[in-house]
Amino acid sequence: MASAITVENLSKRYNIGQAPRDTMIREALVGLLKRGRKPAEAEAFWALKNVSFTVGQGEVVGIIGRNGAGKSTLLKVLSRIIYPTSGTVEVEGRVTSLLEVGTGFHEELTGRENIYLNGSILGMKKREINEKIDAIVDFAGVPRFIDTRIKFYSSGMRLRLGFAVAAHLDTEVLMVDEVLAVGDADFQKKCLRKMETLQSAGRTVLFVSHNLLAVEHLCPRVIWIDSGQVRCDGDAGDVMEAYMTSFNPVQQESAGLMNLDQRKGTGQVQFRGIEFLDTDGQPQTVTRTGDRLTIRLFYHAQETVSQPEFGIGLWAGLGTLVAALGTSTTGFEIPELPAGDGYLDLTIDALNLVEGRYLISMWTTGPNHYSSVDHCYDVIEHAAELNIEASDFYKSGKGVHRAYGIVVLPCEWRLAAEYSNEESSHFLARAPE
Amino acid sequence: MKRKSFSEIWKYRELLFFLAWRDVKIRYRQTALGAAWAVIQPLFTMLVFTLLFGKITKVPSDGIPYPIFAYSALLLWTYFSVTLGGATSSLVGNADLIRKVYFPRTALPASAILANLLDLLIAAVFLFLLMGYYRIRPSWGLLFLPLLILQVVIFAFGGGLILAALNVKYRDIKHALPFVMQLWMFLTPIIYPISVIPQRFRMFMALNPLAGIVETARACLFPSRHVDWHLLSVSIAMTLITSMIGMAYFRRAERDFGDII
Numbered sequence: 001m002a003s004a005i006t007v008e009n010l011s012k013r014y015n016i017g018q019a020p021r022d023t024m025i026r027e028a029l030v031g032l033l034k035r036g037r038k039p040a041e042a043e044a045f046w047a048l049k050n051v052s053f054t055v056g057q058g059e060v061v062g063i064i065g066r067n068g069a070g071k072s073t074l075l076k077v078l079s080r081i082i083y084p085t086s087g088t089v090e091v092e093g094r095v096t097s098l099l100e101v102g103t104g105f106h107e108e109l110t111g112r113e114n115i116y117l118n119g120s121i122l123g124m125k126k127r128e129i130n131e132k133i134d135a136i137v138d139f140a141g142v143p144r145f146i147d148t149r150i151k152f153y154s155s156g157m158r159l160r161l162g163f164a165v166a167a168h169l170d171t172e173v174l175m176v177d178e179v180l181a182v183g184d185a186d187f188q189k190k191c192l193r194k195m196e197t198l199q200s201a202g203r204t205v206l207f208v209s210h211n212l213l214a215v216e217h218l219c220p221r222v223i224w225i226d227s228g229q230v231r232c233d234g235d236a237g238d239v240m241e242a243y244m245t246s247f248n249p250v251q252q253e254s255a256g257l258m259n260l261d262q263r264k265g266t267g268q269v270q271f272r273g274i275e276f277l278d279t280d281g282q283p284q285t286v287t288r289t290g291d292r293l294t295i296r297l298f299y300h301a302q303e304t305v306s307q308p309e310f311g312i313g314l315w316a317g318l319g320t321l322v323a324a325l326g327t328s329t330t331g332f333e334i335p336e337l338p339a340g341d342g343y344l345d346l347t348i349d350a351l352n353l354v355e356g357r358y359l360i361s362m363w364t365t366g367p368n369h370y371s372s373v374d375h376c377y378d379v380i381e382h383a384a385e386l387n388i389e390a391s392d393f394y395k396s397g398k399g400v401h402r403a404y405g406i407v408v409l410p411c412e413w414r415l416a417a418e419y420s421n422e423e424s425s426h427f428l429a430r431a432p433e
Numbered sequence: 434m435k436r437k438s439f440s441e442i443w444k445y446r447e448l449l450f451f452l453a454w455r456d457v458k459i460r461y462r463q464t465a466l467g468a469a470w471a472v473i474q475p476l477f478t479m480l481v482f483t484l485l486f487g488k489i490t491k492v493p494s495d496g497i498p499y500p501i502f503a504y505s506a507l508l509l510w511t512y513f514s515v516t517l518g519g520a521t522s523s524l525v526g527n528a529d530l531i532r533k534v535y536f537p538r539t540a541l542p543a544s545a546i547l548a549n550l551l552d553l554l555i556a557a558v559f560l561f562l563l564m565g566y567y568r569i570r571p572s573w574g575l576l577f578l579p580l581l582i583l584q585v586v587i588f589a590f591g592g593g594l595i596l597a598a599l600n601v602k603y604r605d606i607k608h609a610l611p612f613v614m615q616l617w618m619f620l621t622p623i624i625y626p627i628s629v630i631p632q633r634f635r636m637f638m639a640l641n642p643l644a645g646i647v648e649t650a651r652a653c654l655f656p657s658r659h660v661d662w663h664l665l666s667v668s669i670a671m672t673l674i675t676s677m678i679g680m681a682y683f684r685r686a687e688r689d690f691g692d693i694i
Contacts, residue, residue: 014692076691079534079535080535081531081532081533081534081535081691082691082692083688083689083691083692097534097535099532099533099534100533103529103530103533103534104527104529104530104534106455106459108458108459108462108463109455109458109459113455113458116451117451117452117455120447120448120451121448121451121530121534121536122534123448123536125447126447126451
């Protein structure tokens with residue numbers, strides 16, 4: 001099989017401690033004067049280290065790894081946005097990389113004008129766009145607004161327009177980064193379908209994503225990047241399994257908690273685990289919309305602290321905070337927390353959330369220490385995942401799904417119809433006119 | 434490597450065109466006066482200069498009516514200064530593109546230069562109206578004007594490449610530029626003819642390519658003046674040197690754009 005992408009000993013070094021943004025000439029001049037007596041050598045951080053792999057033509061390869069493992073850096077190097085410190089990349093054929101949709105859209109231009117601009121930025125020829133413009137407009141579903149400036153578009157329309165252009169790229173090698181992470185479920189499905197067609201058309205696709213389900217669904221081969229290196233490369237099933245089990249050692253020490261490498265705080269009090277319990281205090285295997293749920297937070301206090309506060313944040317996806325439940329805000333005071341281990345139970349009477357995957361962030365802090373994360377005892381973003389299954393919350397036999405929003409609200413309908421028939425008018429309690 | 438980068442620019446010529454087209458579209462969208470702004474800027478500068486320098490302080494203009502003497506130079510100067518400013522901010526202003534897509538980065542400063550050509554043409558129409566008003570007969574020299582404009586383009590491109598790349602690294606540039614451009618204008622024979630400068634200083638003035646360009650433009654427009662070939666050749670040499678340094682520096686600097694922009 002001919003190779004489409006060849007990566008050899010690719011490394012990328014960043015110097016941390018230097019301020020690369022908004023640098024000023026003054027510092028450069030000072031640096032010149034002080035030459036020979038350089039200030040403390042900046043610390044080297046290898047975002048990628050000796051990464052090598054080959055992707056054959058027509059292969060669809062997923063790239064997975066934790067946050068900060070180097071996935072995005074790899075994709076950026078492959079798409080020539082940043083230069084490697086050493087090593088080589090060779091890509092055969094016409095390449096398109098999609099790090100976001102709608103790159104270069106301008107508010108003051110119309111939808112049509114933006115299609116041309118965005119298309120040419122992504123490497124399409126004008127003739128090609130002329131041929132495809134009708135299909136693009138159609139795909140985006142915005143024919144009525146195509147000559148309206150996009151500053152009047154909703155964010156959803158903009159996204160669809162951007163994706164419509166991307167979907168009509170005729171490219172031999174496609175690299176995609178997390179584009180699917182945005183947008184609603186329908187849109188994500190559309191994206192996945194499009195990727196499937198690319199796959200069956202024999203295109204080479206490199207797919208970088210957090211969405212393990214999507215990766216598993218699309219990619220027969222997966223490369224797992226860990227700390228800037230290829231940790232595992234091979235059959236999707238094997239790599240996924242290895243990736244999943246890599247979380248386990250952490251879980252034994254701190255049951256059920258994720259993202260511990262990104263925890264912040266002083267550590268005087270630390271979370272040690274989380275458990276979801278049902279009404280009988282038994283571990284809850286399935287949580288449904290509307291269920292009563294107890295979240296048990298295990299902690300360890302190094303020393304006795306007074307008036308600590310605990311709390312969790314419940315997030316839908318990565319961007320929407322559904323609820324923040326803190327001890328102090330909900331009126332629960334802890335005068336003193338003795339040193340040692342213990343747990344706190346937070347019971348939610350009715351979990352009025354529709355099906356889906358929710359993330360739980362947790363924090364603990366001394367009194368009034370909200371100002372800075374670093375002053376808190378312990379803060380872990382997205383420390384746990386809560387999967388909520390659909391239920392027939394409204395008892396209608398119809399069920400409640402993600403398309404219905406995020407929350408379910410206990411409610412009741414009543415009808416007051418205005419009957420023209422006088423005989424029926426007594427059904428209505430009408431205010432005298 | 435070098436040949437590859439030129440063929441690549443050719444490959445991306447449509448993008449260059451689209452970026453310039455975007456700049457033109459956006460510049461006058463939602464403005465009441467639209468493209469008239471292209472004339473207003475040099476015109477009003479010319480009016481103020483005529484009043485201050487032509488009428489009050491009586492700066493010599495070698496027998497050419499002062500308004501057209503000033504406007505002919507301001508036409509090219511305005512294009513140069515606006516274009517250089519546009520090219521300088523073109524990379525930082527399109528940071529989102531640089532972070533997300535690959536294309537030859539030179540397309541951004543180049544598009545800024547291309548986009549302003551339209552303004553130059555509009556402002557040039559006004560020059561010909563002025564010439565008609567003062568009954569100045571166009572000579573064959575007029576045909577060389579496009580070549581001078583080409584020289585401004587090449588010089589602005591070279592300088593723009595350097596400043597745009599520097600601006601990515603040192604945001605000081607955007608603070609310094611307006612002030613430097615103001616000084617530069619007074620060091621260029623726009624308000625005054627180069628003939629008022631003592632001979633021994635003219636050598637230094639010649640190092641400013643704009644001096645040669647502006648003086649030659651006047652020689653092309655007004656039959657009474659002659660081309661100073663010495664001045665012009667130094668100007669052309671400086672233009673070529675600047676653009677070569679610009680391209681060499683840009684090629685080296687662009688490797689870091691994705692990381693630091």
